[in-house]
Amino acid sequence: MAQTPLNMASRLLLLVAPLCLLAACNSGTQEELSTATPQPAEGLLETQYEEAVRVILDTDLGIDVDDAGALAVLHALADKGEARILATVANVNDPHAPGALDAINTYYGRPNIPVGRNPRKQFSVATPWWREHHPRFVKDLDLQFPEDTSIYNLKTAVSVYRKALAAQPDGSVTVISIGFMPNLADLMASGSDSYSSLSGMALIRRKVKRLVVMGGTYPGSDRDLYLKGALDISPSPAIRVINDWPTTIVFTAGNVCGGISTGQTLASRTPRSNPVRAAYTLFFNKEGVGRDSWDLCSVLYAVRGLSHPGDGTYFAGSETGRHLTLNMDGVSAWRTPSDPLHKRLVRVMSSSTIAAKLEALVTKAPAN
Ligand SMILES: [Ca+2]
Numbered sequence: 001m002a003q004t005p006l007n008m009a010s011r012l013l014l015l016v017a018p019l020c021l022l023a024a025c026n027s028g029t030q031e032e033l034s035t036a037t038p039q040p041a042e043g044l045l046e047t048q049y050e051e052a053v054r055v056i057l058d059t060d061l062g063i064d065v066d067d068a069g070a071l072a073v074l075h076a077l078a079d080k081g082e083a084r085i086l087a088t089v090a091n092v093n094d095p096h097a098p099g100a101l102d103a104i105n106t107y108y109g110r111p112n113i114p115v116g117r118n119p120r121k122q123f124s125v126a127t128p129w130w131r132e133h134h135p136r137f138v139k140d141l142d143l144q145f146p147e148d149t150s151i152y153n154l155k156t157a158v159s160v161y162r163k164a165l166a167a168q169p170d171g172s173v174t175v176i177s178i179g180f181m182p183n184l185a186d187l188m189a190s191g192s193d194s195y196s197s198l199s200g201m202a203l204i205r206r207k208v209k210r211l212v213v214m215g216g217t218y219p220g221s222d223r224d225l226y227l228k229g230a231l232d233i234s235p236s237p238a239i240r241v242i243n244d245w246p247t248t249i250v251f252t253a254g255n256v257c258g259g260i261s262t263g264q265t266l267a268s269r270t271p272r273s274n275p276v277r278a279a280y281t282l283f284f285n286k287e288g289v290g291r292d293s294w295d296l297c298s299v300l301y302a303v304r305g306l307s308h309p310g311d312g313t314y315f316a317g318s319e320t321g322r323h324l325t326l327n328m329d330g331v332s333a334w335r336t337p338s339d340p341l342h343k344r345l346v347r348v349m350s351s352s353t354i355a356a357k358l359e360a361l362v363t364k365a366p367a368n
Contacts, residue, residue, distance in 0.1 A: 060179025062126025099142030109368030116160030185237035216251030264290030
């Protein structure tokens, strides 16, 4: 994919802006962090400990490496009995992405978690295109670690979604989107099949409790990479999801945990057989380097909610009164009036404290 100065500048802006915000370059965000009241907005999950949270993870693993860290966090929480991973699906088209997901699932003792592929012809080679060093670490993970996914007989993400959702109790599933949204839009547009007689919209409405999205930065005056769909890809799938998804959507924007580095101790605390460690090492071409925790915080919130006993309060709900919009230029904005389905998360725990808690989860040894 052609690298242009504009592309690089856009990406850098997207990466730097959240860092700047959290580093007190912008007093508004600092104020938001310090004054946010840890009271859940209506519809936000506060705590849920009685039963494991049933999760489907939709990821652009390969474009960045925090997705690998996020999946490690999800497995660590599953090992603690807090999450049950129903499926992991790729929203990039790279034929090695599903195998890479399966390699991580297999390392954590869950080789039979269904994986799905994105059939749309975008990101057929999933690399961090905006950097000078752009490894295709999903290929390394697929080919060099134990997994049993064949690139030739994989189901589409929509098929995996429909099968998983149909088998679950009503209103029980949390969907986590830490990448692009074509799979979700395709699920919404899907019709009845062998798994369910329901349309995609009816199936979502019946089975899904909430959608947690990494995206939707507030105040959001620039292009949102993940909501737009990146580069020259149309933002229309994300627009469809944002406008019409029939359950609560909680936006865990990039500035919630941007600038919080995790994964730097994978090389010193986990074995070489850990594909998550390999992903971080390949991403940086060096051991011992951490990455921002955008996707990790989305998973942490999706499973644990706003707080957890012993850890304290991680997040709070935002003020109500706005809904997220996305236009065809990929520019997102929070506007009035409110939409009861659109919620926004803010972080109240300090960067260093939440970083330590995430790092412990990322490096936790598999239980099985
Ligand atoms: Ca991601």
